[in-house]
Amino acid sequence: MAVPNLYWSLPVPSVQELARDIPSTLVPRRYIRDDVSDLTASINPSLIIPLLNMADLINSESRDAELQKLFFACRDWGAFQLINHGIPDEIIKNMKKQSRDFFDLPSQQKRRYTQKLGSLQGYGQAFVVSEEQKLDWNDMIFLHALPIKDRDLNFWPEEPQGFRETLDSYSIEVRRLAVSLLGFMAMALGLEAHEFSENFQQGQYHVRMNCYPSCPLPEKVIGISPHSDISAITFLLECNDTPGIQFQKDGYWVPVEPISGAITVNIGRIGQIISNGVYHSAEHRAIVNKLKERLSIVTFCYPNENGEIGPARGLITQENPVLYKTVSHADYFHRFYYQKHVGDQLIDSLKADASQ
Ligand code: OGA
Numbered sequence: 366m367a368v369p370n371l372y373w374s375l376p377v378p379s380v381q382e383l384a385r386d387i388p389s390t391l392v393p394r395r396y397i398r399d400d401v402s403d404l405t406a407s408i409n410p411s412l413i414i415p416l417l418n419m420a421d422l423i424n425s426e427s428r429d430a431e432l433q434k435l436f437f438a439c440r441d442w443g444a445f446q447l448i449n450h451g452i453p454d455e456i457i458k459n460m461k462k463q464s465r466d467f468f469d470l471p472s473q474q475k476r477r478y479t480q481k482l483g484s485l486q487g488y489g490q491a492f493v494v495s496e497e498q499k500l501d502w503n504d505m506i507f508l509h510a511l512p513i514k515d516r517d518l519n520f521w522p523e524e525p526q527g528f529r530e531t532l533d534s535y536s537i538e539v540r541r542l543a544v545s546l547l548g549f550m551a552m553a554l555g556l557e558a559h560e561f562s563e564n565f566q567q568g569q570y571h572v573r574m575n576c577y578p579s580c581p582l583p584e585k586v587i588g589i590s591p592h593s594d595i596s597a598i599t600f601l602l603e604c605n606d607t608p609g610i611q612f613q614k615d616g617y618w619v620p621v622e623p624i625s626g627a628i629t630v631n632i633g634r635i636g637q638i639i640s641n642g643v644y645h646s647a648e649h650r651a652i653v654n655k656l657k658e659r660l661s662i663v664t665f666c667y668p669n670e671n672g673e674i675g676p677a678r679g680l681i682t683q684e685n686p687v688l689y690k691t692v693s694h695a696d697y698f699h700r701f702y703y704q705k706h707v708g709d710q711l712i713d714s715l716k717a718d719a720s721q
């Protein structure tokens with residue numbers, strides 16, 4: 366069976382269950398990535414993604430220098446680690462614990478939150494469109510966290526206890542950080558902060574918690590296939606110190622070493638569009654570990670649903686003509702979910718001179 370669009374994902378087995386005590390000879394074929402050449406090739410551990418300090422952006426004395434670093438990080442990498450982000454330690458600690466405890470629940474309990482056909486929210490997997498498709502080595506739970514009206518509580522775990530309250534507090538903190546960081550990203554382009562940030566106060570914040578079980582054949586499977594996010598920006602919180610995410614830079618995959626207290630930020634396609642192509646939507650993937658399980662908590666930040674998505678007007682001059690069309694929020698998502706999801710199709714279809 367093939368599904369009609371990306372909003373539907375076919376049910377797949379739980380990787381956590383599969384991974385329990387399997388010998389390498391039993392990793393199912395659907396996970397063996399003979400479609401990808403050599404997973405360990407073209408890794409460049411000598412490149413290091415930039416490190417930004419939110420406190421230096423906020424402090425007026427250090428701001429100019431840090432804005433310059435932010436500009437280069439967004440232009441040349443589309444990704445960076447961020448310290449002193451201001452989300453209270455307690456909330457981060459609770460969020461990590463809740464995510465850990467959720468994936469530790471017995472399968473039967475997790476399955477109460479299984480995605481239903483026609484919805485990406487819930488426990489399961491995203492973007493599985495055919496029975497033949499290769500699968501990623503992860504389980505996830507995906508939830509719309511903000512605005513509150515978008516929450517579908519049928520998929521919000523009632524256990525572990527406190528999960529819902531913690532996700533509520535975490536998403537409010539992430540929104541505050543997104544608004545502030547997007548403001549600085551606008552300033553780094555010579556714009557007023559509000560030219561980026563105003564659409565995110567009422568923005569949409571979707572949280573995806575990933576569990577990447579250990580795998581006896583880590584060089585043959587992929588935790589999450591290479592992609593770039595369709596968000597404006599994405600925040601990734603590592604729940605432990607097992608590395609996994611890698612960004613594409615100058616033809617190399619660059620692994621991110623988790624830094625305690627840091628959040629990994631990446632630019633998505635909306636970030637590329639609103640900056641008129643100056644910022645770069647970074648391609649990334651996640652690999653898995655032979656012995657250790659890895660958990661990540663990823664928040665995708667989108668502008669508010671009544672706004673339009675297009676380059677900031679203040680960036681457009683005769684020398685810098687508009688690169689992308691301005692479209693409604695609905696049109697943007699419709700293109701992705703129903704038409705233009707392969708490779709760069711979405712962004713190509715939005716180029717100013719594209720026919721549709
Ligand atoms: C994602 C993603 C990477 C990770 O969920 O879009 O890129 O390391 N996750 O979990």
Ligand code: NI
Pocket residue numbers: 592593594599649
């Ligand atoms: Ni991603």
